[in-house]
Amino acid sequence: MKKLFVLYRIIILAFIAVIFTGCVNNNAPNNNSTVTEIKIGVFLYTKDDTFISTLQSNLEKAARNKEISDGIKIVINSFDGKGSQTAQNEQIYKCLEQDYDVLCINLVDRTVAAPIIDKAKINNTPIVFFNREPVKEDLERWDRVYYVGAPASESGEMQGSIIVDMYNSGKYNIDKNGDGKLQYVMLEGEQGHQDSLLRTEYAIKTITNEGIQLDKLANESANWQRSQAASKISQCINTFGDDIEVILSNNDDMALGAIDAYKAEGIEKLPVIVGVDCTEPAVEELRSGNLAGTVFGDFKGQAQSIIDLSCALALGRNPENYVDLEDGRYVMHPYIAVTMDNLYKLELK
Numbered sequence: 001m002k003k004l005f006v007l008y009r010i011i012i013l014a015f016i017a018v019i020f021t022g023c024v025n026n027n028a029p030n031n032n033s034t035v036t037e038i039k040i041g042v043f044l045y046t047k048d049d050t051f052i053s054t055l056q057s058n059l060e061k062a063a064r065n066k067e068i069s070d071g072i073k074i075v076i077n078s079f080d081g082k083g084s085q086t087a088q089n090e091q092i093y094k095c096l097e098q099d100y101d102v103l104c105i106n107l108v109d110r111t112v113a114a115p116i117i118d119k120a121k122i123n124n125t126p127i128v129f130f131n132r133e134p135v136k137e138d139l140e141r142w143d144r145v146y147y148v149g150a151p152a153s154e155s156g157e158m159q160g161s162i163i164v165d166m167y168n169s170g171k172y173n174i175d176k177n178g179d180g181k182l183q184y185v186m187l188e189g190e191q192g193h194q195d196s197l198l199r200t201e202y203a204i205k206t207i208t209n210e211g212i213q214l215d216k217l218a219n220e221s222a223n224w225q226r227s228q229a230a231s232k233i234s235q236c237i238n239t240f241g242d243d244i245e246v247i248l249s250n251n252d253d254m255a256l257g258a259i260d261a262y263k264a265e266g267i268e269k270l271p272v273i274v275g276v277d278c279t280e281p282a283v284e285e286l287r288s289g290n291l292a293g294t295v296f297g298d299f300k301g302q303a304q305s306i307i308d309l310s311c312a313l314a315l316g317r318n319p320e321n322y323v324d325l326e327d328g329r330y331v332m333h334p335y336i337a338v339t340m341d342n343l344y345k346l347e348l349k
C-alpha cells in the first residue's frame, strides 16, 4: 500500500513537471526550443536616407548569412515611417497584434518611446531600437528593450581630429586668409537628434582644445539631407564667398550637398569639407579630393548586432552570449576616422 502511494506521488509529480515545462515553453522559448522561423518587423524613420538604407541592406545581408550559419529561417518585413511618428506608431501597433517575434525600431521621434515600450511589454514582444536613441528612462521601462548604435560624441571627436591633423601637418593651406583662425560653417542634422547635438559639440571642442581658433560664419540645419544642404551652402557662398575655410557636416549626405553647391557655382577650389558615415558616394568624393575626410559609422557591425540580438531574443537565449552589452542593454559600435591615408585599410563593400 505504501509502495503504491509512493508510485502515485511520482506519477503526479512527473505530470506536474510536464505541464510546467509546457507552460514555460509557451511563454518564452528556451535554448532547446524548436523555433525554426523568426519573424522580425523593421521600422525605419524614413527610407529616404542614405545611411539608413545602407543599414537596412546590411540587415538583409546579415540575416541571410545567419540563416545559413544557424539553420533558421528569418523573415524581415520593413516599414517606412516617412518621417511621421503617428504613421510609425500605427505600423508598430498593427504588428504587435500579429505574430512578430521581435520589433527593430528606428524611431521617427526618439523622445516618444514610452507608449511603444508599454504596449510591447503587454504583448511580451521584445524591442531592439537602433540609430535614433531613446532616452535612458524610457529604455529602462522594461528589461526586454535594447539599443544598437554608436557613441555619437566619438564621431564628433574624430571629425575634429581630422581637421586638427590637417592643420598641424602644415601640408594643407586650410587657413586661407592667414588670420590664425579657421572660418567655418557647421551643417547640422535634425534638431534634437543625439548625433546632431553631440557631433556638433565634440567636433568643435576637439579643435579648440588643440589650441586652434575657430570663427563661426554660420550654423545651418539641413536635416541630414543632401538637397537641403546644397541650398543652405549656396546661400553661404553668396554671403561669405571665399571666406569659408572649413565645412563641418554632421553627415556625409549634407557634405555631398555642400560639394554640389560649389560645383553648381562653378567654384573649383573647395574649402576643407568633412562628413560622417562613410557612405559609398562619400568615398567617391574622398577619392576625387573634394571631401577631406569622413567618419565610418559601422553600419555592417550595427546590422550584425541587430540581427544577432533579435535572434537571441526570439529564441529566448541570453543576449549577452551574442552581443557585447553595455549597461545591460546598449550595443555600441565604435567609429573610425577615414581619410585618404587609411581608406585602403578599410574593407568597405
Ligand code: GAL
Residues within 6 Å of the ligand: 049, 050, 051, 052, 131, 132, 189, 193, 195, 224, 250, 251, 252, 253, 276, 277, 297
Ligand atoms: C545618423 C547618420 C545620418 C542619418 C541619421 C538618421 O547616425 O549619420 O546620416 O542617417 O543617423 O537617424
Ligand code: CA
Residues within 6 Å of the ligand: 174, 175, 176, 177, 178, 179, 180, 181, 182, 183, 245
Ligand atoms: Ca582663416
